[in-house]
Amino acid sequence: MTLSLDIGNLTALYEAKKITPEAVIDEIYARIQAKGVKPDWITLIDKEAAKDRARRITQGPLCGIPFAVKDNIDVAGLPTTCACPAFAYTPERSATVVQRLEAAGAILIGKTNLDQFATGLNGTRSPYGIPTSAFDPAYISGGSSSGSAVVVAGGLVSFSLGTDTAGSGRVPAAFNNIVGLKPTKGLISTRGVVPACKSQDVVSIFALTVADATKVAEIAIGFDKDDCFSRADAPPFTVESVGRPLKVGVPNSPLSFFEDSEYRRLYLHTIDRLAGLGVEITPFNYTPFRDTAAMLYDGPWVAERLFATEDLPEQDLNPVVADIVRGGKAKTALQTFESMYRLAELRRAADAEWKRMDVMVLPT
Structure with missing residues (x-):
């Protein structure tokens, strides 16, 4: 069938x-x-x-x-x-x-x-x-x-x-x-x-x-009193037209394709196709987004992964997962606060970039 x-x-x-x-x-x-x-x-x-x-x-x-x-x-x-x-x-x-x-x-x-x-x-x-x-x-x-x-x-x-x-x-x-x-x-x-x-x-x-x-x-989507992060003030979830030519953000600095020339070609081809559809291609500063993403594994937030695994012997974990979790144990309170301050700076920088575009197009 x-x-x-x-x-x-x-x-x-x-x-x-x-x-x-x-x-x-x-x-x-x-x-x-x-x-x-x-x-x-x-x-x-x-x-x-x-x-x-x-x-x-x-x-x-x-x-x-x-x-x-x-x-x-x-x-x-x-x-x-x-x-x-x-x-x-x-x-x-x-x-x-x-x-x-x-x-x-x-x-x-x-x-x-x-x-x-x-x-x-x-x-x-x-x-x-x-x-x-x-x-x-x-x-x-x-x-x-x-x-x-x-x-x-x-x-x-x-x-x-x-x-x-x-x-x-x-x-x-x-x-x-x-x-x-x-x-x-x-x-x-x-x-x-x-x-x-x-x-x-x-x-x-x-x-x-x-x-x-x-x-x-x-x-x-919906508020849940049993979830401490659940939002009671969430706006309705809708999909709407932006009502004007879409502004598509493309990083203004070189991206790494890890020596995959075909991936690079396809990414650039995608941008050309989008431009052909009438969208507005807008260069933007990708750095604050990249630096924020890196903090998820390089920063103190990796220590949160101990929450589910702390009672398990390391031999029960995948070796790569165990190595990542182990890295969380080395984070200090000072590093945590420094990273929180840095994240606030990056958030402000990212907000400024979002004012220039509606969406961003990146290689996955």
């Missing part, structure tokens, strides 16, 4: 009674069986249980829409592993964001693989196997939300949840040619999410289209 799982298509087919949610579940599990459960999935819902829910759910804005959850997000009754068997536990309560999506009628298919403790951008740091590109198994999927990106790109679910602290929800989306949405911090509750860097963690959304990502975000 050739069936696109984008939300708009499924909803239209359901309304026209051309297909049922149970039939969609059958098709999804046939696709999963053909590809294999591992390494994209860590836990898969029993097919008959998923079909039973599909029969029982008869209304809601996401009625009958299949989705997946990164395995650092709690689902009641299913293990949360963070890709670390020694850490695994089974929660009695689902994360707030999962509760909101299921209340809207979405059907959970399973929990997906990830870089251990959401630490990494390549998708290769998991004892459960290494998810690969949806286009070519010789290439990486990107991480840390590796499985969540691949199952959407591979037509196994309509959307999925990931997390994004330093690019984990956008890098794998870019690598697999799907939409990766990182909402502003505090819009989607992180209650029930194992923290990587709690003060910066965000639940992200993978989808096939911008419209799908927007629809899921509208449902997922």
Whole structure:
């Protein structure tokens, strides 16, 4: 069966009674069986249980829409592993964001693989196997939300949840040619999410289209009194035209392509195509953004990664993850305050650059 799982298509087919949610579940599990459960999935819902829910759910804005959850997000009754068997536990309560999506009628298919403790951008740091590109198994999927990106790109679910602290929800989306949405911090509750860097963690959304990502975000967003970072004053989440030629920011200084000449060529080609569409190409100073990003791993914020791992012996961790976490132990209070002051300076510089552009285009 050739069936696109984008939300708009499924909803239209359901309304026209051309297909049922149970039939969609059958098709999804046939696709999963053909590809294999591992390494994209860590836990898969029993097919008959998923079909039973599909029969029982008869209304809601996401009625009958299949989705997946990164395995650092709690689902009641299913293990949360963070890709670390020694850490695994089974929660009695689902994360707030999962509760909101299921209340809207979405059907959970399973929990997906990830870089251990959401630490990494390549998708290769998991004892459960290494998810690969949806286009070519010789290439990486990107991480840390590796499985969540691949199952959407591979037509196994309509959307999925990931997390994004330093690019984990956008890098794998870019690598697999799907939409990766990182909402502003505090819009989607992180209650029930194992923290990587709690003060910066965000639940992200993978989808096939911008419209799908927007629809899921509208449902997922909401104040949660149990999340200390949740925003009670959040404005409505909307997608609107800027009403004028889009100003696209391009760094005014040379970028590193790590000796990949083809990647550089494609990036420059993308800028030329955008210019041909009538957008305004605007040079900007990338330095404050680059320096801010570097602080996530080089600065004291890396110490927040100890929150989930401090009780685990190092031998239970991926060696690269253990090395990153170990670096957090060396940070001092003085370094923390110095970095906070530096971040305030960089934020002001970044705000000034944003006044010159609507979006920025960067190589991932």
